Amino acid sequence: MFCHVSFQETFQNMICCQAMCVFLLLNIGGMSRSYFIHKEVQLNPDLDVAGIYEAYREKKECGSSGGGGGGGAGGRSGGCDGGGSDKPCGAIFSEGDAKSKASSIAQKAAQEAKAANDAQVAAGEAASMQVKLELADRALQAARAAEAALAGKQQIVEALEQEQGEAEAVVNEVNRSLHSTAANAEAAGTAASDAKNQLNQLRVLFNSASDQLRNIEAMANGAQSELAEKSQLLEAAKKRLDTITRHLNSARTDFDKTKQAAYKAACAAVEAKQKAQRSRRGNKSSSSSSSSSSKN
Known part of the structure; x- marks a missing residue:
């Protein structure tokens, strides 16, 4: 905004300076020309x-046309009577960029106004109303040319203002992008710090897990040793069980045999007892019979 206001003020000051210079030139030229004509x-x-x-006006027009053509884009080879081109004397400003064209138009307008003012002073001294009217019309045309130059300058100013606005928009966009990049960089730094903290925590956990792993490996080694011992004990127990099983089977076989022998012995004893009892009864009955027969 500061650059925008400063540029407008500079342009206005430049226009004012040009107007003051034209005014001073007109006054000085009018006074000098009036003095010589008088x-x-x-x-x-x-x-x-x-x-x-009329001679002064023609000389002025041709001189201005010849000088402007020499300093412009290519120019004309001579004055208005050169015959090298059919363009009017004022057409020399149709080439070149807008800034040079506007400056040339302004200079031409100043020259026209000065010439008109000089001639108007001379015509005033000669009391020629027709000449005054023609010179007033000439001054009006010069003022219109100056207005056209001012319009060209205004277009240049507007174009520069538009370019300035676009440049400011680009600057604002770059500033926003810079702020966004700075925020992203800060976020990335925070993320990196968090990741570093997490890495430290993971290292602590890794060290703890390594200690636990070593303890578990020691326990596993102890368990392996204990398993080997228990495996040996199991093998010994299995062998002892096999031995006891064989002894048990042998004892059961002996028991069965002994049981059968005892059963047979018991049966034989019962049978012998029964036989003895029968024999005893037989003896008693025979004794009784013999005693009763003896009594008879």
């Missing part, structure tokens, strides 16, 4: 002032 009229009372003005 002297010439005093020396030559029968002098035709209108003819002087």
Whole structure:
């Protein structure tokens, strides 16, 4: 915003300076030209002032056309009578960029206004109303040319203001992008710090897990040793079980045999007892029979 205001103020100051310079040139030129014409009229009372003005105007137009053509884009080879081109004297400003064209138009307008003012002073001294009207019209045309130059300058200013606005938009966009990049960088730094803290925590956990793993490996080794011992004990127990099983089977076989022998012995004893009892009964009955027969 500061650059924008400063540029407008600079342009306005430049226009004011140009206007003041044109005004001073017109006044100085009018005074000098009036002085010389007045002297010439005093020396030559029968002098035709209108003819002087016409000759002066033609000389001015041709001189301006020749000078502008030499300093412009290519120019013309001579004055208005050169015959090298059919363009009017004012058409030399149709080439070049807008800034040079506007400056040339402004200079041409200043020259036209000065010439018109000089001739108007001379015509005023000659009391020619027609010449005054023509010179006023000439000054009006010069003012219009100056307005056209001002419009060209205004277009240049507007174009520069538009470019300035676009540049400011680009600067604002770059600033926003810079702020976004800074925020992303800060977020990345925070993320990196968090990741570093997590890495330290993971290292602590890794060390703890390594200690636990070593303890578990020691326990596993102890369990392996204990398993080997218990395996040996199991093998010994299995062998002892096999031995006891064989002894048990042998004892059961002996028991069965002994049981059968005992059963047979018991049966034989019962049978022998029964036989003894029968024998005893037989003996008693025979004894009784013999005693009863003896009594008879």
